[in-house]
Amino acid sequence: DTGVSQNPRHKITKRGQNVTFRCDPISEHNRLYWYRQTLGQGPEFLTYFQNEAQLEKSRLLSDRFSAERPKGSFSTLEIQRTEQGDSAMYLCASSLELAGHNEQFFGPGTRLTVL
Amino acid sequence: RKEVEQDPGPFNVPEGATVAFNCTYSNSASQSFFWYRQDCRKEPKLLMSVYSSGNEDGRFTAQLNRASQYISLLIRDSKLSDSATYLCVVPWRALTFGSGTRLQVQP
Numbered sequence: 001d002t003g004v005s006q007n008p009r010h011k012i013t014k015r016g017q018n019v020t021f022r023c024d025p026i027s028e029h030n031r032l033y034w035y036r037q038t039l040g041q042g043p044e045f046l047t048y049f050q051n052e053a054q055l056e057k058s059r060l061l062s063d064r065f066s067a068e069r070p071k072g073s074f075s076t077l078e079i080q081r082t083e084q085g086d087s088a089m090y091l092c093a094s095s096l097e098l099a100g101h102n103e104q105f106f107g108p109g110t111r112l113t114v115l
Numbered sequence: 116r117k118e119v120e121q122d123p124g125p126f127n128v129p130e131g132a133t134v135a136f137n138c139t140y141s142n143s144a145s146q147s148f149f150w151y152r153q154d155c156r157k158e159p160k161l162l163m164s165v166y167s168s169g170n171e172d173g174r175f176t177a178q179l180n181r182a183s184q185y186i187s188l189l190i191r192d193s194k195l196s197d198s199a200t201y202l203c204v205v206p207w208r209a210l211t212f213g214s215g216t217r218l219q220v221q222p
Contacts, residue, residue, distance in 0.1 A: 033209050040123070042202050042212030043159065056209070091158060093210075104210060106158035 002026060004107035006092050012113045013082055020078045021110045025094030032075050033104060034067055035091040036060065043091050049075060050097065082114045118142060121203050121213035129221055132193045136216045138203030139185045148186050149204040150177055153215065159202055163188070193220045 005024045013019050025032045031050050035043035046065070047057045051072040061067075064082075069075040079086055089111050093104040121138045128134050140148070147166045151159040163170055165186060169178040176189040190197055198220045203213040 035209075035212075040214065042119075042204075042214050043210075045209045045211065048209050103161050103164075106160070108158050 004092055004094050004105050006090075006107040006110050008110060009108060010111045010113075012115065014115050015082060015084060017082055018078065018080045019082060019112065020076055021090055021092075021112075022074060022076050023092030023094075023107060024074045025092070026096075026105055027073075029094035029096045029105075030072070031095045031097045031104075032069055033093040033095075034075070034077050035093065037089045037091055037109070038087075046077075079112075082112075084114045087112055087114045117213075118211045119203055119205050119213040121216050123214055123216060125217040125219050127219045127221060128193055130193055130195060132220075133189065133191045134193055134218060135187055135189045136201055136203075136218075137185055137187050138213055139183075140203075140205045141184070142205060142211075143181075143184060145205045147206055148177075148179060149206070149210070150175075150186075150188050151202040151204055151212070153200045153202055155199075159212075162201070190218075193218075195220050195222060 007022045033048040034046040037043040046061050047067050049069040064080045067077045089109045091109045092107045095102045095104045119140050150162045152162045153159040163177045165177045165179050174191045178187045200215040200217045202215045205211045
């Protein structure tokens with residue numbers, strides 16, 4: 001399978017715990033994006049990387065959230081001291097950005113439930 | 116005002132019907148737009164790109180009205196398999212998604 005993969009697919013945690021999600025993009029893609037989606041809403045932009053550089057972060061990304069893409073390939077999204085409001089689907093997408101906006105391919109997502 | 120607004124639906128239509136969704140956006144500088152399709156509990160997938168006045172792909176037609184800042188998606192001859200949520204997307208801050216319009220095609 002050469003698509004975007006995310007692990008784990010599901011995560012249940014207790015409030016106050018830290019969680020980390022991983023995203024493996026399509027191998028030749030230089031951009032990687034993180035989104036969050038709650039029920040009945042479209043995905044909301046969190047942050048994106050071009051290669052290993054984090055170029056933009058949304059105001060939604062509080063200081064409890066951190067994302068890395070250390071070697072310009074896979075990325076991790078960590079949420080510290082989780083809150084019930086963090087429960088959502090976390091989607092990763094990647095694209096090969098040459099000029100303008102190119103198609104983003106999404107992974108299957110990690111569904112987080114904070115109890 | 117939200118950056119991208121859509122009627123959430125649901126639109127319940129019989130097979131074979133023609134259905135249209137509208138989407139309005141606030142960023143007048145946007146040059147390209149997208150419609151993504153999202154099946155229940157699945158990831159979004161690109162359906163169509165709209166770069167000028169419109170685009171047609173089989174039963175699907177997307178149109179862009181820059182003066183009024185809205186995009187439409189027309190589906191002709193609806194199939195049961197068209198049942199999904201259709202997300203209007205504007206490239207701003209990566210991608211800015213509308214909340215989606217849910218379509219249910221009934222036999």
